[in-house]
Amino acid sequence: MKRKEILDMLQKARAEGYAIPHFNFSGFFELLAVMEVAAELKTPVFAASLPKVTKTYGPKVLRAAVDELAARTGARVYLHLDHTGSVELCKEAVNAGYDSVMIDASRCTLEENISAIKEVAEYAHSRGCAVEGEIGKIKSRGDEGDFQGEDCLVQVGDAVRLAEESGVDYLAAAIGTAHGFYKGKPQIDFERLGQVSAGVSVPLVLHGGTGIPEEDVKKCIKEGIAKVNVGTIIRYTYLDRLQEEIEKQGALTPPVDLIYPSVTDSVKEVVKGWIRTCMSEGKG
Ligand code: 13P
Numbered sequence: 001m002k003r004k005e006i007l008d009m010l011q012k013a014r015a016e017g018y019a020i021p022h023f024n025f026s027g028f029f030e031l032l033a034v035m036e037v038a039a040e041l042k043t044p045v046f047a048a049s050l051p052k053v054t055k056t057y058g059p060k061v062l063r064a065a066v067d068e069l070a071a072r073t074g075a076r077v078y079l080h081l082d083h084t085g086s087v088e089l090c091k092e093a094v095n096a097g098y099d100s101v102m103i104d105a106s107r108c109t110l111e112e113n114i115s116a117i118k119e120v121a122e123y124a125h126s127r128g129c130a131v132e133g134e135i136g137k138i139k140s141r142g143d144e145g146d147f148q149g150e151d152c153l154v155q156v157g158d159a160v161r162l163a164e165e166s167g168v169d170y171l172a173a174a175i176g177t178a179h180g181f182y183k184g185k186p187q188i189d190f191e192r193l194g195q196v197s198a199g200v201s202v203p204l205v206l207h208g209g210t211g212i213p214e215e216d217v218k219k220c221i222k223e224g225i226a227k228v229n230v231g232t233i234i235r236y237t238y239l240d241r242l243q244e245e246i247e248k249q250g251a252l253t254p255p256v257d258l259i260y261p262s263v264t265d266s267v268k269e270v271v272k273g274w275i276r277t278c279m280s281e282g283k284g
Contacts, residue, residue: 002078002099002128002130003099003100003124003125003128003129003130003169004128006078006099006100006130006169007130007169009044010170010203010226010227011203011226013203013226013227013280013283014203014224014226017221017222017279018221018278018279018280018283019206019217019221019225019226019227019228019278019279019280020043020044020045020046020226020227020228020278020280020283021043021045021046021227021228021230021271021274021275021278021280022045022046022048022080022082022205022227022228022229022230023045023046023047023048023230023231023234023271023274024048024049024050024053024082024229024230024231024234024235025047025048025049025053025234026050026053026235026238027053028065029238029259029260029263029264029267030234030235030238030264030267031047031065031066031069032069032260032264033264033267033268033271034047034075034077034234034267034271035047035066035069035070035073035075035077036073036075036264036268037268037271037272037275038073038075038076038077038271038275038284039073039074039075041272041275041281041282041284042281042282042283042284043076043275043278043280043281043282043283043284044076044077044078044280044283044284045075045076045077045078045275045280046077046078046079046080046100046227047066047077047078047079047080048079048080048081048082048229048231049062049079049080049081049082050082050083050231051081051082051083051084051086051089054081054084054089054093055089058096059081059092059093059095059096059097059098060096060097062079062096063079063096063097063098066079076284078099078100079097079098079099079100080098080099080100080101080102080132081093081098081100081101081102082102082229082231083102083104083134084101084102084103084104085103085104085105085107085116087103087116087119087120090103090120090123090124090131091120091123093129094123094124094127094129095127098129099129099130100129100130100131100132100169101120101124101129101130101131101132102131102132102133102134102172103116103117103120103131103132103133104133104134105117105133105134106133106134106135106136106137106138106172106174107137110158110161110162113133113134113135113162113166114161114162114165114166117131117133117162117166117167117168118165118166118167121166121167121168121169122167125167130169130170131167131168131169132168132169132170132171132172132205133162133166133168133171133172134171134172134173134174134207135154135158135159135162135171135172135173135174136152136153136154136155136158136159136173136174136175137151137152137174138152138172138174138177138178138179138207138208139152139174139178139179140178140179140180141179141180152174153174153175153176153189153192154173154174154175154192154196156192156195156196156199159171159173159196159199159200160196160199160200163199163200163201163202168202169202169203170202170203170204170205170226170227171200171202171203171204171205172204172205172206172207172229173192173193173196173204173205175188175189175190175192175193175196175206175220176188176189177206177207177208177209177212178208179207179208179210179231179232180208180210180232181210181211181232181236182210182211182212185213186208186211186212186216188212188216188219188220190219190220190223193220193223193224193225194223194224196224197223197224197225198224203224203225203226203227204224204225204226204227205225205226205227205228205229206220206225206227206228206229207229208229209228209229209230209231209233209274210230210231210232210233210236211232211233214277217277217278218277218279221278221279228274228277228278230274233270234267234270234271237266237267237270238263238264238266238267241262241263241266241267242258242259242263245258245259245262245263246258
């Protein structure tokens with residue numbers, strides 16, 4: 001439960017022009033890879049579980065795993081619940097000792113979004129947990145037909161109102177990025193990002209990291225992004241390399257011999273690349 005530490009860390013990153021990387025993990029080996037690299041490159045990181053992953057293992061199991069691995073590797077890692085629309089799941093994660101939770105009510109009305117964040121923030125803050133919210137609609141795979149152009153993008157006035165009224169600690173604002181692999185080059189609205197950044201005092205979060213060119217991520221950091229979320233490329237690398245290893249070594253090989261270290265080494269290279277893009281190496 002490290003809300004104060006997280007807020008100081010993100011404000012420092014924002015002031016000094018770098019970002020804290022956030023990596024989604026689906027299982028133990030990805031988590032281990034992220035933590036080993038975080039320790040090696042001396043960077044703070046968020047290790048994030050999406051709702052399905054959180055519920056499958058149980059938040060207490062993930063809390064215990066991160067604690068044990070942090071003690072073993074020396075990594076500075078903040079455990080984060082990513083993108084849930086469920087206030088109840090947020091509370092469950094807070095009770096299990098998560099450091100940070102994201103309540104994503106971005107598809108509701110502004111008033112409903114503010115009120116969901118408020119409810120989570122009141123519960124989480126008193127227990128030392130930080131809260132992320134979302135404004136505008138950051139698209140995911142499968143959303144393609146649902147929202148068009150400007151409709152998805154954050155309205156600056158809404159972001160300002162939500163930041164002032166909800167108690168949110170850091171904010172994901174829709175600026176044209178999306179979750180999953182991009183079909184072309186992402187069209188990021190840097191101007192809008194700059195306007196949101198100038199209008200709110202809370203740090204901003206870049207979602208949909210996978211596939212954004214390095215120079216664009218750096219430009220976003222310059223415009224006020226303090227946390228960069230990366231997910232798809234972690235699980236894709238893990239599964240793609242695992243498939244290769246199964247083809248090479250056969251499915252009779254014990255899974256740990258297939259995965260560690262050959263598959264996890266590839267995941268670690270991806271994690272290293274993102275830490276360098278975020279310019280957070282040595283900031284831990
Ligand atoms: P990608 O899966 O596109 O990297 O996005 C991750 C993310 O934003 C998680 O919140």
